[in-house]
Amino acid sequence: MVRRILSLMVLLWALGFAAFAVGLPGPAEEQRTDAIIVLTGGEYRIERGIELLEAGQADRMLISGVNRTVRPVELAEEIGKPEALFDCCIDLGQEAVDTRSNGAEAAEWMRENGFSSVRLVTTDWHMPRARFEFKRELDDDVTLLPDAVPSEPSFMQLFLEYNKYLLRRLSALIGL
Secondary structure, eight states: OHHHHHHHHHHHHHHHHHHHHHTOOOOOOSOOOSEEEEESSSTTHHHHHHHHHHTTSOSEEEEETOOTTOOHHHHHHHHTOOHHHHHHHEEEEOSOOSHHHHHHHHHHHHHHHTOOEEEEEEETTTHHHHHHHHHHHSOTTOEEEEEEEOOOOOHHHHHHHHHHHHHHHHHHHTTO
16 A cells, blocks of 8 residues: 555656656746846846846846845946946845745835736746745735746756755645
8 A cells, every 4th residue: 555655656746747847938928017037046047137128028127146245237247238227227136045035035125116017037947936936925916927038957957946846835835
């Protein structure tokens, strides 16, 4: 009996992993939101957010999880954009250290600015867990539009992220 239950659990885990790996989300369609939130840590995330901001898809953007030593002028120079864009439209969130705290930092920023819709930009393999954390932190009346940056994750990246996602959902379920 125990062997069957364990076999069923492994089968469900494997099927879930397969669905996770083949069902990675893609970029969102054109839709204006009040704000854009970009999570640091992956290639082309910040570039995607700025591209959307410059295309008029939102008026303001938060880059969450920026190192505390980074200043707007340095980031503007690094990505080749004018500092004026940061002065008017981009905030650096420097409190978050992981996906969970990204959600908390972003929710606070959303409340402070009175935003009711947001486009979340992160890498495709990271989006399920990021979306989960944001849904937990954002107010119920906030519209969340996932906008995943396509990537080519390795098997190990997918394996680790899927397990992080499952563990986070489980920990939330039991109240941790």
